[in-house]
Each structure stands twice: as structure tokens, then as C-alpha cells.
Amino acid sequence: MSFEKCYKINKRMKDFNKGWYIAGGWAIDLFLEKQTRNHHDIEIAIARKNQLYLKEYLHNWTFNKVIKGDLSIWENEYLELPIHEIHGKSDKTKDELEVLLNEIELNEWKFRRDESITCKLNSFYSVTNEGIPYLNPEIVLLYKVRNTREKDHQDFKSVKDYLTIHKKAWLREAILIHHPNHEWLEDLI
Template sequence: MHSLMSDFKRPWYIAGGWAVDLYLGYVSREHKDIEIVVFREDQTFLKDYLGKWDIDKVEDRELKSWGREFLHLPVHELHASNKKSGDKFEILLNETEGLEWVYRRDLRVKMPLTEAGSFTPSGLPYLSPLIVLLYKSKHIRPKDQQDFLIIYDKLSSKQKNWLSNALVLQDPEHLWLEKLREQ
């Protein structure tokens, strides 16, 4: 992915389970796909950059061809495929407001863009594990619970507080809140 996106001149980050592993510095579990995040305002640059790729948008729970239209919420998920190489990956459009990342499910939840992503020592960008966990928190699958538990001990008190506050807005009885409050 890094070689594919290396000349893309806008922010982008590895997301999902791979972002968790990049944060940890090792592969913690098997991954079936790869997802990246691009900010919504950069989607036209992405479309031009991946000009030879077929890109579909998920709209009304169906894959539909993405033309040249600017995509607005609720559309946030794209699927890119390269018929020549057989490569595929998912692109998640994320929201920003000024110098902040904004959670699309609750626009009150924000994070400074300077904290929304990080880089591995080799320069591979990955999405903050807090943001990854927040997205995973809506419908917790076993792998999401595993990701939460493996990251938990690596989080600072400040990070745990941010995630706890974000989860409370979504679900005051969320499964992860008890552990986050242990601190």
C-alpha cells in the first residue's frame, strides 16, 4: 500500500486492524483486507491519483460505480480494484473541520488533526488507534474486542479519557466503558 500511495500528496492513513498492528509494531492477528483513510475534501485528488483503478462507492448498502461527483455524507466507503493486477482495497472518507478530525457518527467528537494519525519508523502512515477503536465500537465483533484489549494497556490516561468520552456520547452503557474507567 505504501508504494501505491507514496506519490499521493494529501494525507492518507492505513486504517482498521492494520492500523492497530502498525501502532503496536507487530502483527497481532490475521487480516483479510486493507483499508485506508482519506479526508473527504481530498477525494477528487484521490480519484485522479487512482485514475486506472475502478472505484465503487457504497450507497444504500450497495456498490455503485463512482463517477466524478463529489461524495457527501452518508457516503463514506469506497472499494478500489485494479483489474490488471487483481489488487483491491477499501477507502474510508473521513471528515474534518478546520484543523480537527470529526467523527461522522457524532459530529461533537473531534480530535486535532495532528493527533489523528502517526507514522511507523519506516514512514508508513496509520490512523490513530483511538479513532480505529471508536469506529470498531459500534458493532463489536470478536476481532474488534481483541483489538481493544490488546491496545488498552498501551493507552495513556489522556487517550483512555478521550475514548471513554467519545463512547459515552454514542452509548452510555458501552461494553468498553467499564474497563476504560479502571485506569
């Protein structure tokens, strides 16, 4: 199993100095230091306030914003909530990347679906020994609670026993606020 896609993104983003993090299932696998399932795409998270810097950094890419499930060209407008997803494609290499905009101000992340759910930025992400930044698993899993698919259940099962007591408690409290009847709660006691 290989982290080739993650290494490739890390190399492409090495000079983007605004903070970025591998998200989704790849983040779970980076945390576990092994690939647990097939991934069809790769996602990164950035602070919403850095979206135009990213577009400038990847100036030879074409970007689309996602509005209610539909893609439309992203010009140079600043994207506000509820828009939080951008799809990019390199005009040169045809590489693709999904970008998730996160509400990060100063040293705090806020969950876009309920801003009462927060964490300090240093609890939001970690970095692999190879220098790849990724979202911590409890953050990734919180995003998967709303419309949980089979691959999301698989991610949860793969990582739940490796979460610290603190991470489990944070995730449990966040799920109780966001989706109080979710089935994962019984495994987070």
C-alpha cells in the first residue's frame, strides 16, 4: 500500500506557507501509518481566509466551486459559507484535488455546521515523520457523521481503538451536539 498521492500533494504544496492539511480518508490512514482502504480522490483542508492565496499559488489550475452538489467555475470571488468545497485540476498535468474550506481564525478552528464546536489549531492537525500535515482523526470523523457512508464506517472502525481518551471524549461531545443519535456514540464511551 502506498501514500504516493499524499507525497505528491506534499511536494506540490511545499511552498504554500498558509497552512494546508490532508483531509478525508487519507488523513485517517496517515494517522494510522498504513493504508486501510482504497481512496478514489484526495482532499486537502485550508483556512477559508486563504482560498485566494491557494488559487494564486496554483495559478495554472482550473477551479470549480461546489454549490448544492453542482460544479461551476470559480472566478476570483471570495467564497463564503455555505460554499466550502472547491475542485481543482492542473491544466498541465491533469492532476485533481478537492479543497475543503475551514473556518480557522487566529488559533481556533470552528466546525462550519455548528460553530459552538471548536478546537485549538494545534489539536486540529498533526504532521507525519515525512512532513505531511493531516487533519486529526476526530476532526475527519466529525465531518463524516452527517451522511455516514460505508467507507466512513470503515474509517471509524479502523481508527477508533487508536484514539486517545481525550480525542474520544472530544469527538463524543461534538457528535452529541451535532448528531446526538449517531451510532458511533456507543463506541466512544
